[in-house]
Amino acid sequence: MIETLIDPADGPERRAEKLLTIATALMRRMERVTDDSGAAYAQFQRAALLEEQVRDRTRDLERALSLLNASNARLAEAKAEAETARQNLANAIETIQEGFALFDREDRLVMCNSRFGMHMLDLRGKLTPGLPFADYVERVSRSAFLALPETETPEAWVVRRMQRHQDRHVIFNVRMIRDHWVQVSEHRTADGGTVILQTDVTDIIRAERHERGKLLDDQARVIRATLDHINQGVAIFDRGGRLIGWNQRLSDLLSLPAGRLRMGASFDQLLNRIRAALAFGAGMTEARLMDWVAAGGRQGALSFSVRQGGGPILDVFAQAMPDGGFVMSFTDVTAEREALEALSRAKETLEARVTERTLELQDALAHAERANASRSRFVAAASHDLLQPLSAAKLFLSAIEPAGLADPARVALEKAQNALISVEGILDALLDISKLESGKAAVSVGPVRLGRLLAQLHEEFAPMAAAKGLRLRVLPCGAVVESDPVYLRRILQNLIGNAIRYTDAGRVLVGARRQGAQVVVEVRDTGPGIPAEAQDDIFKEFHRLNARASASEGMGLGLAIVQRACVLLDHPLGLTSHLGRGTTFRVHLPLAGPLAAELPPAPRTAPPEHAPGFESRIVFLVENDADLRRAMGLTLERWGLGVLEAASGEEAFALIEEIGILPDLFLVDQQLGQGMDGLAFLTALHTRHGALPARLITADRAPELAGAARAAGIGLIQKPIDADSLRKALAAL
Known part of the structure; x- marks a missing residue:
């Protein structure tokens, strides 16, 4: 009951006053009560006991009051510390150079410093605690100091700004009037609130703009210098x-x-x-x-x-x-066009000039026959000089468009091309004989699938036989023989080619049969036959039976190459001939494996046609011979390629450094005169700029050069060069 009379909100004095009032009332009550049976004394005892309890309760109340006072004191201290901390936070954010604002998890403004919205004077006084974030964005969009793009409305800007607000972290730039810029950085706090920092980046953007302008000016000067030097x-x-x-x-x-x-x-x-x-x-x-x-x-x-x-x-x-x-x-292109016109005017006399050059070559070869060692050295040394003008002549002729020529001129052009093809075949044969006689021919003997080789030769010679009305039949074979694939192919090429060339009617049969541990390949024709007394002479250089074939059909070197290659490979060569009935040549080959069932034919690869994408390519041509360089350049440009030219490796590197552009591919002659050769140039080029598409042009058929080029990852183009071989090389690249 006493607890209900005492209000905890009362002060200590008020509580003591109430307790005294209660005690006095109780004492008066006890004095008024009388009990005839002696109950008065008991009442007195109870009053005394009650007073003791009141005093105990009073002491408890006093202790509780003391604890309450201590708690109130600590609460006051905490409030003071919190106010101090809040003031310190306000002072701290006020000292930073950026605009600062804190929104709570309900997107209402808690506090901000005086620099928040510093570039929007019309927002001062409106950024007060409790302001919703959406209202803040709306007021910014309507500010007279915000420079919106011409194509954007304030409403669209608000939508885009609120979309960015959905991200946890976002940084973007806002343009103000008078070419001022503010970077806004917005981040989420751990309790879901939002902190916004506003930084003036006007000086940075202007500096970047200035540097960008300087860079553009520098680029413009470089472009101008480039234009003035091309x-x-x-x-x-x-x-x-x-x-x-x-x-x-x-x-x-x-x-x-x-x-x-x-x-x-x-x-x-x-x-x-x-x-x-x-x-x-x-x-x-x-x-x-x-x-x-x-x-x-x-x-x-x-x-x-x-x-x-x-x-x-x-x-x-x-x-x-x-x-x-x-x-x-x-x-x-005046000089190039005049050169083409001069070439067109000279086409009628070109056949005579080629014939004259061919006669000179025949005289040189006749002299070489009388001195074998001297001849070999001469052919090896002169091959490059002979192939240079031959390649240039073939490329110049290929650059002429036959469609625009008169019939006599077109006929003369075809005769000149045929004459050059004949000269090319003669040079190839001479080089083969030179290597075979000098002992420098490198052979690589290994297993050769005879059936596949014969099938390829059938495809090669079928058109030639059909043009003469002959039946060319090649029997299938599954044998694998031990031989050098390159020289074996050359042997069979010459035998089949001779059979077709000297057979006027009938057929040419090519087949293989087993003979012990060997395979005998036979080439039979129905030609006029070879007299017994002439069968030894046909293997001599420049010997043609009855001398009835024209120079365009060969100079009598094919069988000489066959005999020397068979000796080199240790393949016995046999001959049987009957006048008026035909001739049979036999080549004995060692068997590498058992005769098996007919192997499936090798997959046919279509010859490359005009390679696509020529017109977007740049070719760097490094050739010290001016005529051959001009001829190759004209041919490449006619195909739509861009051509850069240099006469030496040093000049080529200087040009690359000057223009600062790497061409798409390189065609480099091996013999560049003084200084580095072609292989050294391409090796240095790969070292400086990495692996680039390239081909080495050479008349040197030495295996050492081929091995060095192969080790460097560089392909070869053998001279003489014609348009077809050049196109195929470009297509392969």
Whole structure:
């Protein structure tokens, strides 16, 4: 009951006063009560006991009051410390240079410093605690100090800003008026709140812009220096067809005073200044060119030629740029065109010149026959010099388009090509004989699948036999023999080729049969036969039976090569012939494995046609012979390739360093005169720039050079070079 009368909220004095009042009331009550049976004394005892209990309870209350006072004191101290900490936090965030704001997990502003929103003066006084984040974003979007993009509305900006707010961490830049920039960094706190930092990055962005401008200026100077140093005239137009860049070479080629080329001049204005003296090449008209320009180059690259009166002939190449503009380059090809015209004028006398050169070669070979050792050294030393002009002549002829020639000229061109093919075959045979007689021929004997080799030879000679009306039959064979595959193929090539060449009617049969531990390959024909007294002479160089075949059909070297190769490989060679009934040649080959069932034919690989993508490639041609370099360059350019030329390895490296561009592939002659040779140049090139597509051009058939090139990962192109072999080499690369 006493507990209910005492209010815990009362102070100690009030509690003591209440207790005294209660005790006094109880004492008065006890004095008034009388009990005749002696109960008064008991009442007194109970009152005394009650007073003792009251005193105990009073002491308990006093102790509780003391504890309460201590708790209140500690609470007051905690509140003071919290207020101090809050003030310290406010002072701390006020000292940082960035704008700072803290939103709670309900996205309401808890506190911010005076720099928060410092670039938006119209927000001062509106950023108060309790402000919702969405209202804050809305007010920012309406600020007069926010510079929105022209295509963006405040509402769209709010949507994009709220989307970014969904991420835990986000950093972005906001543009203000007067070219000021603020970087906003927003991060989530552990309790789900949000901290926002605003940093003025105006100086940084302006510095970056300045550096970017300097970089663009430097790039512009580099581009200008490059344009001024290249041999082509270059004109650059924007998407509106206005001139925005050119080099001095352009005004030289178009015979335009420098003052006529001005920034912003339209393409039509430029064309008007040269229209009177301009003559377009075949396939191009002014209307077509203007249509291409009007289309902004979307019709693909454009290539044509023009000529100003009697001035130079210019090759023009126009191509669109990614920004909608286009660039046009002008290249002076007068010298090349004049060379082609000179070659066209000389085609009628070319056959006589080749014949004269062939006679000179025959005289040299006759002299070499009288002195065998001298002949071998001469052929080895002269091979490169002979193959150089032969390669150049073949490439020059291949650069001539037969479609535009008159019939007599086309016939003369075909005869010249056939004569060069004949000379090439003679040189190959001479080189083979030179190697075989000098003992320098390297053989690699191993298992050879005879059936596959015979099938390949059948495909090779079938057209030749069909052209003469002969039946060429090659019997299947499953034998595996021990021989050198290269020389065995050359032996059988010469035997089959001779059989077809000297057989006018009937057939040529090629087959193999087992004879003990050997396989005998026979080549039978139904030709005129060989007299017994002439059967030894046919294996001599330059000996042709009855001398009835023309020089284009061979110079009598095939059987000489067959005999020497068979001796080198230890393959016995036999001959049986009957006049008027035909001839049979036999080659005895050691058997490498048992005769098995007919092996499946080897997969046929179609010869490479025109390799795709030529027109986007750049070839670096390193050749010290000017005529051969010019011939190969014309051929490559006719196929649509870009060509860079150098006469030596040192000049090639200097040109690469000057232009700063690595071509797509390299064609390098082995003999470059003084200084490094071709293999040394390609090795140094791979060391500097890594493995690059390359081919080494050489007339040297020494196995040492082939092995060194193979070890370096470099393929070979043997001279003499013709258009087909060059195209196949490029296609392989």
